[in-house]
Amino acid sequence: MSAHSSFSTWIDDYLAVRRRAGFDLKVAGNQLKQFAHFAEEVGHNGTLTIQLAAEWASSSSTGRRLTAARRIEVLRPFAAYCRQFDPATEIPPQYLFGPAHHRLTPHIFTEEEVQDLLTACDELYPPGGLRGASCRTIFGLIAATGLRISEATGLTVSANLRTP
Template identity: 25%
Template sequence: MVHKAVQSFLEYMQIEKSHSSYTIQFYKKDIDEFIHFMKENGIGSFKEVEYLDARLYVTTLYEKKYARTSAARKISSLRSFFKYCLREKLVSENPFLLVIQPKLGVKLPSFLYEEEMEQLFLACDVSTPLGKRNRALLELMYATGIRVSECAEIEDKDIDFDFSTVLVKGKGRKERYIPFGDFAREALLIYIEKGRNELVKQPSAHNRLFVNGRGGPLTPRGIRYILTELMKKASLNGKLHPHMIRHSFATHLLNNGADMRTVQELLGHSHLSSTQVYTHVTKEHLRKTYMNFHPRA
Protein backbone atom coordinates (compact mmCIF):
# COMPACT_ATOMS: atom_id res chain seq x y z
CA MET A 1 0.00 0.00 0.00
CA VAL A 2 2.86 2.36 0.89
CA HIS A 3 4.73 1.87 -2.37
CA LYS A 4 1.51 1.94 -4.41
CA ALA A 5 0.69 5.38 -2.99
CA VAL A 6 4.18 6.65 -3.83
CA GLN A 7 4.01 5.34 -7.39
CA SER A 8 0.59 6.90 -7.88
CA PHE A 9 1.88 10.26 -6.61
CA LEU A 10 4.95 10.19 -8.86
CA GLU A 11 2.79 9.42 -11.92
CA TYR A 12 0.50 12.32 -10.95
CA MET A 13 3.48 14.72 -10.68
CA GLN A 14 4.87 13.56 -14.02
CA ILE A 15 1.69 13.37 -16.09
CA GLU A 16 -0.62 16.01 -14.60
CA LYS A 17 1.94 18.43 -13.18
CA SER A 18 4.43 17.90 -16.04
CA HIS A 19 7.49 17.81 -13.78
CA SER A 20 10.77 16.69 -15.34
CA SER A 21 12.22 13.24 -14.71
CA TYR A 22 15.02 14.99 -12.76
CA THR A 23 12.47 16.53 -10.34
CA ILE A 24 10.57 13.24 -10.06
CA GLN A 25 13.81 11.51 -8.95
CA PHE A 26 14.18 13.99 -6.11
CA TYR A 27 10.57 13.48 -4.99
CA LYS A 28 11.10 9.72 -4.96
CA LYS A 29 14.37 10.01 -3.05
CA ASP A 30 12.84 12.32 -0.43
CA ILE A 31 9.80 10.08 0.10
CA ASP A 32 11.92 6.90 0.22
CA GLU A 33 14.07 8.45 2.95
CA PHE A 34 10.95 9.26 4.95
CA ILE A 35 9.66 5.67 4.51
CA HIS A 36 12.98 4.48 5.97
CA PHE A 37 12.39 6.82 8.93
CA MET A 38 8.89 5.36 9.36
CA LYS A 39 10.27 1.81 9.50
CA GLU A 40 12.88 2.82 12.07
CA ASN A 41 10.15 4.32 14.25
CA GLY A 42 7.60 1.52 13.87
CA ILE A 43 5.17 3.50 11.71
CA GLY A 44 3.43 1.02 9.43
CA SER A 45 1.45 3.27 7.08
CA PHE A 46 1.07 6.87 5.98
CA LYS A 47 -2.26 7.01 7.86
CA GLU A 48 -0.37 6.59 11.13
CA VAL A 49 1.96 9.57 10.55
CA GLU A 50 1.11 12.46 12.87
CA TYR A 51 2.33 16.04 13.24
CA LEU A 52 4.76 15.05 16.02
CA ASP A 53 6.26 12.38 13.75
CA ALA A 54 6.81 15.04 11.08
CA ARG A 55 8.47 17.31 13.66
CA LEU A 56 10.72 14.45 14.77
CA TYR A 57 11.71 13.77 11.17
CA VAL A 58 12.69 17.40 10.65
CA THR A 59 14.81 17.17 13.81
CA THR A 60 16.64 14.15 12.37
CA LEU A 61 17.38 16.16 9.20
CA TYR A 62 19.11 18.81 11.33
CA GLU A 63 20.97 16.14 13.30
CA LYS A 64 22.28 14.70 10.02
CA LYS A 65 23.51 18.23 9.19
CA TYR A 66 21.57 18.62 5.97
CA ALA A 67 21.95 22.04 4.36
CA ARG A 68 18.97 24.34 4.86
CA THR A 69 18.12 24.17 1.18
CA SER A 70 18.14 20.35 1.21
CA ALA A 71 16.04 20.17 4.39
CA ALA A 72 13.56 22.69 2.98
CA ARG A 73 13.24 20.67 -0.25
CA LYS A 74 12.60 17.43 1.63
CA ILE A 75 9.91 19.05 3.77
CA SER A 76 8.30 20.58 0.68
CA SER A 77 8.34 17.20 -1.10
CA LEU A 78 6.63 15.46 1.80
CA ARG A 79 4.10 18.26 2.20
CA SER A 80 3.15 17.87 -1.47
CA PHE A 81 3.01 14.09 -1.16
CA PHE A 82 0.70 14.12 1.87
CA LYS A 83 -1.44 16.81 0.23
CA TYR A 84 -1.94 14.38 -2.64
CA CYS A 85 -2.68 11.50 -0.25
CA LEU A 86 -5.24 13.67 1.56
CA ARG A 87 -6.92 14.49 -1.75
CA GLU A 88 -7.04 10.79 -2.64
CA LYS A 89 -8.40 9.98 0.87
CA LEU A 90 -5.35 7.82 1.65
CA VAL A 91 -4.77 9.80 4.88
CA SER A 92 -7.00 11.91 7.14
CA GLU A 93 -4.57 14.81 7.62
CA ASN A 94 -1.39 16.34 6.23
CA PRO A 95 1.18 16.05 9.06
CA PHE A 96 3.64 18.32 7.24
CA LEU A 97 1.15 21.12 6.66
CA LEU A 98 2.18 23.11 9.75
CA VAL A 99 5.84 22.10 9.86
CA ILE A 100 7.97 25.24 9.71
CA GLN A 101 10.61 25.19 7.01
CA PRO A 102 14.10 26.53 7.76
CA LYS A 103 14.62 30.13 6.72
CA LEU A 104 16.85 30.37 3.70
CA GLY A 105 19.39 33.13 3.47
CA VAL A 106 19.81 34.87 0.14
CA LYS A 107 22.76 33.22 -1.55
CA LEU A 108 24.30 35.28 -4.30
CA PRO A 109 24.74 33.26 -7.49
CA SER A 110 28.33 32.57 -8.55
CA PHE A 111 29.24 33.71 -12.03
CA LEU A 112 32.23 33.96 -14.35
CA TYR A 113 33.64 37.23 -15.61
CA GLU A 114 33.66 37.81 -19.35
CA GLU A 115 37.42 37.20 -19.48
CA GLU A 116 36.94 33.84 -17.74
CA MET A 117 34.21 32.86 -20.21
CA GLU A 118 36.63 33.64 -23.03
CA GLN A 119 39.18 31.27 -21.48
CA LEU A 120 36.56 28.52 -21.44
CA PHE A 121 35.81 29.03 -25.13
CA LEU A 122 39.52 28.85 -25.96
CA ALA A 123 39.78 25.58 -24.01
CA CYS A 124 37.61 23.83 -26.63
CA ASP A 125 39.74 21.92 -29.14
CA VAL A 126 37.67 22.53 -32.27
CA SER A 127 39.92 20.31 -34.40
CA THR A 128 38.00 17.25 -33.13
CA PRO A 129 34.28 16.35 -33.39
CA LEU A 130 33.93 16.34 -29.60
CA GLY A 131 35.69 19.70 -29.38
CA LYS A 132 33.26 21.15 -31.94
CA ARG A 133 30.40 19.77 -29.84
CA ASN A 134 31.83 21.27 -26.64
CA ARG A 135 32.24 24.68 -28.27
CA ALA A 136 28.68 24.64 -29.61
CA LEU A 137 27.35 23.45 -26.25
CA LEU A 138 29.15 26.19 -24.32
CA GLU A 139 28.27 28.90 -26.84
CA LEU A 140 24.57 27.98 -26.78
CA MET A 141 24.37 27.76 -22.99
CA TYR A 142 26.07 31.13 -22.55
CA ALA A 143 24.06 32.73 -25.39
CA THR A 144 20.70 31.63 -23.98
CA GLY A 145 21.13 31.00 -20.24
CA ILE A 146 19.28 27.69 -20.51
CA ARG A 147 19.40 25.08 -17.76
CA VAL A 148 21.44 21.90 -18.21
CA SER A 149 18.28 19.78 -18.28
CA GLU A 150 16.78 22.06 -20.96
CA CYS A 151 19.97 21.89 -23.01
CA ALA A 152 20.04 18.08 -22.92
CA GLU A 153 16.49 17.90 -24.33
CA ILE A 154 17.00 20.19 -27.34
CA GLU A 155 16.31 18.44 -30.64
CA ASP A 156 17.52 19.27 -34.16
CA LYS A 157 14.15 20.75 -35.12
CA ASP A 158 14.20 23.14 -32.14
CA ILE A 159 16.97 25.24 -33.72
CA ASP A 160 15.81 27.88 -36.22
CA PHE A 161 18.87 29.25 -38.03
CA ASP A 162 16.78 31.66 -40.14
CA PHE A 163 15.71 33.60 -37.05
CA SER A 164 18.59 32.47 -34.77
CA THR A 165 16.25 31.15 -32.07
CA VAL A 166 15.96 27.95 -30.09
CA LEU A 167 12.76 26.42 -28.73
CA VAL A 168 13.33 25.47 -25.09
CA LYS A 169 11.09 23.23 -23.00
CA GLY A 170 11.42 24.51 -19.43
CA LYS A 171 10.04 23.59 -16.03
CA GLY A 172 6.47 22.36 -16.11
CA ARG A 173 6.96 21.76 -19.87
CA LYS A 174 6.54 25.50 -20.48
CA GLU A 175 7.98 26.38 -23.86
CA ARG A 176 9.82 29.57 -24.75
CA TYR A 177 11.82 30.84 -27.72
CA ILE A 178 15.25 32.29 -26.95
CA PRO A 179 17.40 34.18 -29.46
CA PHE A 180 21.12 33.50 -29.83
CA GLY A 181 23.90 35.48 -31.49
CA ASP A 182 26.38 34.97 -34.31
CA PHE A 183 29.01 33.22 -32.18
CA ALA A 184 26.55 30.50 -31.10
CA ARG A 185 25.09 30.29 -34.62
CA GLU A 186 28.48 29.69 -36.22
CA ALA A 187 29.53 27.15 -33.55
CA LEU A 188 26.25 25.23 -33.96
CA LEU A 189 26.52 25.09 -37.75
CA ILE A 190 30.10 23.81 -37.58
CA TYR A 191 29.13 21.21 -34.96
CA ILE A 192 26.08 19.97 -36.88
CA GLU A 193 27.87 19.78 -40.25
CA LYS A 194 31.33 18.61 -39.19
CA GLY A 195 31.02 17.25 -35.66
CA ARG A 196 27.65 15.64 -35.03
CA ASN A 197 27.63 13.82 -38.36
CA GLU A 198 30.92 12.14 -37.46
CA LEU A 199 29.75 11.16 -33.98
CA VAL A 200 26.43 9.74 -35.21
CA LYS A 201 27.78 7.25 -37.74
CA GLN A 202 24.46 5.56 -38.56
CA PRO A 203 20.75 6.47 -38.56
CA SER A 204 19.96 7.37 -34.97
CA ALA A 205 16.94 6.40 -32.89
CA HIS A 206 16.90 9.89 -31.35
CA ASN A 207 16.79 13.49 -32.55
CA ARG A 208 18.72 15.13 -29.70
CA LEU A 209 21.02 17.93 -30.84
CA PHE A 210 23.90 17.18 -28.49
CA VAL A 211 25.35 13.66 -28.52
CA ASN A 212 28.04 11.80 -26.61
CA GLY A 213 31.13 10.11 -28.04
CA ARG A 214 29.09 7.06 -29.05
CA GLY A 215 26.40 9.06 -30.82
CA GLY A 216 23.79 8.64 -28.08
CA PRO A 217 21.92 11.51 -26.38
CA LEU A 218 24.11 13.65 -24.13
CA THR A 219 22.74 13.55 -20.58
CA PRO A 220 22.72 16.37 -17.98
CA ARG A 221 25.45 14.47 -16.12
CA GLY A 222 27.50 14.34 -19.34
CA ILE A 223 27.14 18.10 -19.76
CA ARG A 224 28.34 18.68 -16.19
CA TYR A 225 31.37 16.50 -16.85
CA ILE A 226 32.22 18.40 -20.04
CA LEU A 227 32.05 21.76 -18.25
CA THR A 228 34.22 20.49 -15.40
CA GLU A 229 36.86 19.28 -17.86
CA LEU A 230 36.81 22.60 -19.73
CA MET A 231 37.34 24.40 -16.42
CA LYS A 232 40.46 22.31 -15.81
CA LYS A 233 41.80 22.93 -19.32
CA ALA A 234 41.20 26.66 -18.96
CA SER A 235 43.21 26.58 -15.70
CA LEU A 236 40.47 28.48 -13.89
CA ASN A 237 40.36 28.22 -10.12
CA GLY A 238 37.44 26.52 -8.42
CA LYS A 239 34.78 24.16 -9.70
CA LEU A 240 32.52 25.09 -12.58
CA HIS A 241 28.92 24.33 -11.75
CA PRO A 242 26.70 24.28 -14.85
CA HIS A 243 24.42 26.90 -13.32
CA MET A 244 27.36 29.31 -13.32
CA ILE A 245 26.97 29.64 -17.09
CA ARG A 246 23.30 30.54 -16.57
CA HIS A 247 24.24 32.97 -13.79
CA SER A 248 26.92 34.53 -16.01
CA PHE A 249 24.39 34.97 -18.83
CA ALA A 250 21.95 36.86 -16.57
CA THR A 251 24.63 38.90 -14.77
CA HIS A 252 26.36 40.02 -17.98
CA LEU A 253 23.03 41.05 -19.53
CA LEU A 254 22.11 43.19 -16.52
CA ASN A 255 25.62 44.64 -16.26
CA ASN A 256 25.32 45.77 -19.86
CA GLY A 257 21.95 47.46 -19.40
CA ALA A 258 19.29 44.79 -20.07
CA ASP A 259 15.99 45.30 -18.22
CA MET A 260 14.83 42.89 -15.53
CA ARG A 261 11.63 41.77 -17.30
CA THR A 262 13.50 40.74 -20.43
CA VAL A 263 16.02 38.72 -18.41
CA GLN A 264 13.14 37.11 -16.49
CA GLU A 265 11.50 36.00 -19.74
CA LEU A 266 14.76 34.70 -21.20
CA LEU A 267 15.52 32.69 -18.06
CA GLY A 268 12.00 31.26 -17.96
CA HIS A 269 11.34 32.47 -14.42
CA SER A 270 7.67 32.45 -13.43
CA HIS A 271 8.22 35.15 -10.80
CA LEU A 272 10.29 38.31 -11.01
CA SER A 273 11.60 37.65 -7.49
CA SER A 274 13.61 34.71 -8.87
CA THR A 275 15.37 37.06 -11.27
CA GLN A 276 15.90 39.89 -8.78
CA VAL A 277 18.66 37.95 -7.00
CA TYR A 278 20.91 38.97 -9.90
CA THR A 279 20.48 42.64 -9.02
CA HIS A 280 22.49 41.92 -5.85
CA VAL A 281 25.30 40.58 -8.01
CA THR A 282 25.28 43.57 -10.33
CA LYS A 283 25.15 45.99 -7.40
CA GLU A 284 28.18 44.26 -5.89
CA HIS A 285 29.90 44.54 -9.27
CA LEU A 286 29.15 48.27 -9.36
CA ARG A 287 30.38 48.71 -5.79
CA LYS A 288 33.69 46.97 -6.52
CA THR A 289 34.16 49.00 -9.70
CA TYR A 290 33.49 52.21 -7.77
CA MET A 291 35.89 51.29 -4.95
CA ASN A 292 38.62 50.36 -7.44
CA PHE A 293 38.40 53.36 -9.74
CA HIS A 294 36.87 56.36 -7.95
CA PRO A 295 39.65 58.73 -6.76
CA ARG A 296 37.95 59.29 -3.40
CA ALA A 297 36.54 55.82 -2.80
Protein backbone atom coordinates in the same frame (compact mmCIF):
# COMPACT_ATOMS: atom_id res chain seq x y z
CA MET B 1 -7.30 2.92 2.31
CA SER B 2 -7.64 2.98 6.09
CA ALA B 3 -6.18 5.65 8.32
CA HIS B 4 -4.18 2.95 10.10
CA SER B 5 -2.38 1.54 7.06
CA SER B 6 1.39 1.79 7.17
CA PHE B 7 3.07 4.69 5.41
CA SER B 8 4.82 2.15 3.15
CA THR B 9 1.46 1.07 1.74
CA TRP B 10 0.30 4.67 1.31
CA ILE B 11 3.57 5.61 -0.39
CA ASP B 12 3.36 2.69 -2.80
CA ASP B 13 -0.20 3.72 -3.72
CA TYR B 14 0.79 7.41 -4.03
CA LEU B 15 3.77 6.61 -6.27
CA ALA B 16 1.66 4.33 -8.47
CA VAL B 17 -0.92 7.11 -8.98
CA ARG B 18 1.71 9.74 -9.73
CA ARG B 19 3.66 7.47 -12.08
CA ARG B 20 0.50 6.67 -14.02
CA ALA B 21 0.18 10.44 -14.45
CA GLY B 22 3.64 10.49 -16.08
CA PHE B 23 5.91 11.42 -13.17
CA ASP B 24 9.18 9.51 -12.71
CA LEU B 25 9.73 10.24 -9.00
CA LYS B 26 12.87 8.13 -8.60
CA VAL B 27 14.52 10.41 -6.05
CA ALA B 28 11.27 11.46 -4.39
CA GLY B 29 10.15 7.83 -4.24
CA ASN B 30 13.35 6.79 -2.49
CA GLN B 31 13.04 9.66 -0.03
CA LEU B 32 9.41 8.82 0.74
CA LYS B 33 10.41 5.21 1.38
CA GLN B 34 13.09 6.52 3.77
CA PHE B 35 10.36 8.51 5.51
CA ALA B 36 8.24 5.36 5.91
CA HIS B 37 11.23 3.49 7.30
CA PHE B 38 11.92 6.35 9.72
CA ALA B 39 8.29 6.35 10.92
CA GLU B 40 8.46 2.60 11.55
CA GLU B 41 11.79 2.93 13.39
CA VAL B 42 10.46 5.58 15.78
CA GLY B 43 7.30 3.51 16.32
CA HIS B 44 4.91 6.08 14.88
CA ASN B 45 1.40 4.72 14.47
CA GLY B 46 -1.24 6.98 13.10
CA THR B 47 -1.58 10.00 10.94
CA LEU B 48 1.16 12.06 9.34
CA THR B 49 1.92 15.02 11.58
CA ILE B 50 4.06 18.12 11.19
CA GLN B 51 6.11 16.95 14.16
CA LEU B 52 6.88 13.59 12.52
CA ALA B 53 7.71 15.32 9.24
CA ALA B 54 10.03 17.78 10.99
CA GLU B 55 11.78 15.00 12.91
CA TRP B 56 12.39 13.03 9.72
CA ALA B 57 13.45 16.07 7.71
CA SER B 58 16.00 17.11 10.31
CA SER B 59 17.34 13.58 10.85
CA SER B 60 19.54 13.54 7.74
CA SER B 61 23.21 12.70 8.19
CA THR B 62 24.24 16.13 6.88
CA GLY B 63 22.08 18.03 9.36
CA ARG B 64 21.79 20.90 6.87
CA ARG B 65 18.65 23.07 6.80
CA LEU B 66 18.66 22.94 3.00
CA THR B 67 18.45 19.14 3.11
CA ALA B 68 15.61 19.33 5.63
CA ALA B 69 13.79 21.88 3.46
CA ARG B 70 14.12 19.62 0.42
CA ARG B 71 12.79 16.65 2.38
CA ILE B 72 9.74 18.70 3.38
CA GLU B 73 9.30 19.69 -0.26
CA VAL B 74 9.09 15.98 -1.19
CA LEU B 75 6.77 15.14 1.71
CA ARG B 76 4.18 17.90 1.14
CA PRO B 77 2.51 16.42 -1.99
CA PHE B 78 2.41 13.02 -0.30
CA ALA B 79 0.76 14.59 2.75
CA ALA B 80 -1.84 16.25 0.53
CA TYR B 81 -2.54 12.83 -1.03
CA CYS B 82 -2.93 11.27 2.43
CA ARG B 83 -5.32 13.98 3.54
CA GLN B 84 -7.88 12.67 1.00
CA PHE B 85 -8.18 9.48 3.02
CA ASP B 86 -7.32 10.77 6.50
CA PRO B 87 -8.55 14.33 7.17
CA ALA B 88 -6.40 14.48 10.31
CA THR B 89 -3.24 14.46 8.16
CA GLU B 90 -1.18 17.58 8.72
CA ILE B 91 0.57 19.11 5.71
CA PRO B 92 3.94 20.60 6.73
CA PRO B 93 4.35 24.31 5.91
CA GLN B 94 6.30 24.91 2.72
CA TYR B 95 9.07 26.92 4.38
CA LEU B 96 9.29 24.97 7.64
CA PHE B 97 13.08 24.85 7.28
CA GLY B 98 13.43 27.74 4.87
CA PRO B 99 13.61 27.67 1.08
CA ALA B 100 14.43 24.32 -0.55
CA HIS B 101 16.42 25.94 -3.35
CA HIS B 102 18.76 28.86 -3.54
CA ARG B 103 19.88 30.71 -6.59
CA LEU B 104 23.61 30.69 -7.18
CA THR B 105 25.38 33.99 -7.60
CA PRO B 106 26.24 34.40 -11.28
CA HIS B 107 29.88 34.67 -12.30
CA ILE B 108 30.68 37.65 -14.50
CA PHE B 109 33.62 36.72 -16.70
CA THR B 110 36.42 39.25 -17.04
CA GLU B 111 37.69 40.13 -20.50
CA GLU B 112 40.80 38.05 -19.79
CA GLU B 113 38.70 35.00 -18.81
CA VAL B 114 36.61 35.36 -21.98
CA GLN B 115 39.77 35.58 -24.09
CA ASP B 116 41.23 32.49 -22.35
CA LEU B 117 38.00 30.57 -23.01
CA LEU B 118 37.97 31.54 -26.68
CA THR B 119 41.63 30.57 -27.03
CA ALA B 120 40.95 27.22 -25.37
CA CYS B 121 38.30 26.50 -28.02
CA ASP B 122 41.11 26.27 -30.57
CA GLU B 123 42.52 23.28 -28.63
CA LEU B 124 39.33 21.19 -28.89
CA TYR B 125 39.54 17.90 -30.76
CA PRO B 126 39.78 17.49 -33.70
CA PRO B 127 42.36 20.20 -34.35
CA GLY B 128 41.09 22.73 -36.86
CA GLY B 129 37.65 21.09 -36.81
CA LEU B 130 34.15 22.45 -36.66
CA ARG B 131 33.75 21.77 -32.93
CA GLY B 132 36.32 24.35 -31.85
CA ALA B 133 35.06 26.94 -34.34
CA SER B 134 31.46 26.38 -33.25
CA CYS B 135 32.26 26.71 -29.56
CA ARG B 136 34.36 29.81 -30.18
CA THR B 137 31.50 31.38 -32.16
CA ILE B 138 28.83 30.56 -29.56
CA PHE B 139 30.97 31.73 -26.61
CA GLY B 140 31.95 34.89 -28.46
CA LEU B 141 28.32 35.61 -29.30
CA ILE B 142 27.28 35.11 -25.67
CA ALA B 143 30.10 37.32 -24.39
CA ALA B 144 29.37 40.08 -26.91
CA THR B 145 25.56 40.12 -26.61
CA GLY B 146 24.70 38.80 -23.15
CA LEU B 147 22.50 36.05 -24.57
CA ARG B 148 21.81 32.94 -22.51
CA ILE B 149 23.15 29.67 -23.91
CA SER B 150 19.63 28.50 -24.81
CA GLU B 151 18.97 31.79 -26.63
CA ALA B 152 22.25 31.63 -28.55
CA THR B 153 21.81 28.00 -29.61
CA GLY B 154 18.15 28.60 -30.46
CA LEU B 155 18.79 31.37 -32.96
CA THR B 156 17.40 30.81 -36.43
CA VAL B 157 17.57 32.71 -39.68
CA SER B 158 14.38 34.69 -40.20
CA ALA B 159 12.61 34.08 -43.51
CA ASN B 160 12.61 37.78 -44.36
CA LEU B 161 16.36 38.09 -43.76
CA ARG B 162 17.42 35.30 -46.12
CA THR B 163 19.09 36.36 -49.32
CA PRO B 164 17.86 34.93 -52.60
